[in-house]
Amino acid sequence: MSKSKKASAVRINVTSQDSDLKATASKLRKLGMKVDSVLDSIGVISGEIAEGKLSALQKTPGITFERDKEVQLPPPDAPVQ
Amino acid sequence: MKKRKTSETSADDVGSPELPPSPEGGDLPLGPTGRSIVVLRPGAHKSTVKSLQSTAGLKVASTADFEDAVVSDDNIGGADAVVLEHLDIAVVDADSDQVKSLEAAVADVDNPVLSIEPEMYVIPFCHDAGAEDEGSTGGLLTQGGREYLRGYNDAVQSLVARLLGGAVTEEAAVAAAFADTAALTWGLQATKVDKSSCNGRGIRVAVLDTGFDLHHPDFAGRSVISASFVPGQAVQDGHSHGTHCIGTACGPKTPPGNTRRYGVAHEATILVGKVLSNSGSGQQGWILAGINWAIQSKAVVISMSLGSPVPIGGSFSPAYEQAGLAALNNNCLIVAAAGNSGNTPVGAPANSPSIMAVASVDPDLARSSFSCIALNPNGGEVNIAAPGRNVFSTVPMPTRYGVKTGTSMATPHVAGIAGLWAQWTGLRGKALWQKLTSTALNIGQTPQTVGAGLAQAPRCPRLSQGPTPIPPGSLEG
Numbered sequence: 373m374s375k376s377k378k379a380s381a382v383r384i385n386v387t388s389q390d391s392d393l394k395a396t397a398s399k400l401r402k403l404g405m406k407v408d409s410v411l412d413s414i415g416v417i418s419g420e421i422a423e424g425k426l427s428a429l430q431k432t433p434g435i436t437f438e439r440d441k442e443v444q445l446p447p448p449d450a451p452v453q
Numbered sequence: 454m455k456k457r458k459t460s461e462t463s464a465d466d467v468g469s470p471e472l473p474p475s476p477e478g479g480d481l482p483l484g485p486t487g488r489s490i491v492v493l494r495p496g497a498h499k500s501t502v503k504s505l506q507s508t509a510g511l512k513v514a515s516t517a518d519f520e521d522a523v524v525s526d527d528n529i530g531g532a533d534a535v536v537l538e539h540l541d542i543a544v545v546d547a548d549s550d551q552v553k554s555l556e557a558a559v560a561d562v563d564n565p566v567l568s569i570e571p572e573m574y575v576i577p578f579c580h581d582a583g584a585e586d587e588g589s590t591g592g593l594l595t596q597g598g599r600e601y602l603r604g605y606n607d608a609v610q611s612l613v614a615r616l617l618g619g620a621v622t623e624e625a626a627v628a629a630a631f632a633d634t635a636a637l638t639w640g641l642q643a644t645k646v647d648k649s650s651c652n653g654r655g656i657r658v659a660v661l662d663t664g665f666d667l668h669h670p671d672f673a674g675r676s677v678i679s680a681s682f683v684p685g686q687a688v689q690d691g692h693s694h695g696t697h698c699i700g701t702a703c704g705p706k707t708p709p710g711n712t713r714r715y716g717v718a719h720e721a722t723i724l725v726g727k728v729l730s731n732s733g734s735g736q737q738g739w740i741l742a743g744i745n746w747a748i749q750s751k752a753v754v755i756s757m758s759l760g761s762p763v764p765i766g767g768s769f770s771p772a773y774e775q776a777g778l779a780a781l782n783n784n785c786l787i788v789a790a791a792g793n794s795g796n797t798p799v800g801a802p803a804n805s806p807s808i809m810a811v812a813s814v815d816p817d818l819a820r821s822s823f824s825c826i827a828l829n830p831n832g833g834e835v836n837i838a839a840p841g842r843n844v845f846s847t848v849p850m851p852t853r854y855g856v857k858t859g860t861s862m863a864t865p866h867v868a869g870i871a872g873l874w875a876q877w878t879g880l881r882g883k884a885l886w887q888k889l890t891s892t893a894l895n896i897g898q899t900p901q902t903v904g905a906g907l908a909q910a911p912r913c914p915r916l917s918q919g920p921t922p923i924p925p926g927s928l929e930g
Contacts, residue, residue: 415779418742419738442735442761443735443740443759445861453694453858
């Protein structure tokens with residue numbers, strides 16, 4: 373998406389143990405994360421953050437984050453899908 | 454035994470993983486050991502020893518030469534192959550050329566070598582797939598322990614059957630003939646969907662994939678709810694993968710014209726979550742958003758024919774696991790494709806403990822050679838299997854129908870069957886998971902490759918008298 377604009381930005385998915393996901397989302401925004409979606413049924417917040425700010429995120433209690441992993445299907449006519 | 458070598462065993466072993474780290478330090482060794490298991494013609498002990506020597510140039514030791522048939526790495530004197538004479542099996546430490554010679558010998562009817570396959574480290578699976586009936590073991594065994602013993606039992610049975618030249622089970626023998634007919638795909642026959650009176654009415658089945666051909670004539674008049682999580686792309690399927698999966702899970706009972714039936718839950722409400730783009734790619738964030746939506750939309754089953762490879766020793770994603778647990782807590786079961794990389798670990802998200810991993814079987818009910826296997830603990834198990842080879846289903850118009858192969862095609866079979874069980878029993882979440890695995894057909898293969906076995910549809914004999922009440926909130930209006 374905006375990869376070219378922010379070369380150092382990484383997509384992440386944050387898993388929160390806090391039931392107040394909105395509060396977690398605002399905490400994450402303060403830490404510099406651009407929040408794209410707050411998925412309240414599964415306790416996950418997705419978005420983008422500068423690579424350099426990941427270490428601060430690591431120190432935040434009550435959350436786990438992981439880098440977004442892209443899924444790629446084979447082409448429609450591939451022998452195995 | 455001398456140093457292990459990586460062996461190229463067959464063309465099907467796509468991406469065989471590297472040799473695992475040594476077991477020192479407490480880590481369980483996983484994956485192929487580097488050796489091969491050779492099954493020999495029963496009773497041909499002497500000619501076997503000769504044949505292994507002459508065919509592949511191997512130095513051979515036999516248990517017949519040891520007292521009490523106790524063989525260990527210490528007393529075999531640097532042999533390349535140990536023949537376990539009472540089992541008619543040899544464990545062979547062969548290099549790739551020697552393996553090729555042995556593979557060639559399999560085709561030679563005069564040669565006592567019947568088959569060759571990679572030897573795998575066997576590990577006990579610790580994941581608690583649910584509190585099964587503790588029955589005769591008096592609760593002494595964990596679920597993982599029971600699965601391990603069952604796998605051991607299956608392997609021995611399979612071995613005995615092969616050596617005797619007979620079928621593993623009567624049902625597996627009957628099943629060897631599955632093929633599409635004018636009325637039914639082979640997959641619906643193998644899973645007994647054609648014998649089921651259930652139809653999935655009142656059940657919401659979500660398929661998170663490349664979308665759906667919303668104008669497909671086979672689905673005219675069906676109840677469809679859809680959403681796209683791919684920025685800038687509509688739900689309409691520009692790939693074909695999603696339309697194929699939805700066809701299998703929810704296709705009609707009587708397709709228009711003379712087309713054979715290919716769909717399982719033919720009256721289920723279809724939730725289409727587009728989480729993969731028209732070029733087949735998707736961010737994990739989109740997939741998670743799709744799961745969140747499906748749970749909020751009261752899906753009873755979520756089918757995910759997608760994933761990425763996981764290395765040996767790799768763990769599950771915390772986000773997928775939290776999503777899987779949230780689904781189960783909300784009366785929803787997620788099933789996901791085990792992956793198509795052959796003798797490599799189950800991929801993500803299928804490797805999450807709370808997500809059911811689906812393997813693929815061929816029309817002869819053997820595990821498909823591309824179907825990933827259980828090599829990692831804590832969710833890396835295969836849970837169930839379903840038809841995934843040469844699956845006929847819908848693709849976007851104007852092509853209309855197509856045949857595809859993969860664990861992606863096995864997964865929506867299980868999703869549809871889960872929908873039938875949910876309708877028939879009223880079970881949801883973890884209880885639905887247990888119903889699916891406890892009713893799966895033993896197809897004589899190890900849980901490492903096919904989990905509990907082949908998914909089976911409920912017969913629902915009393916459906917016309919009214920099924921078990923369905924929990925409030927799950928009924929369609």
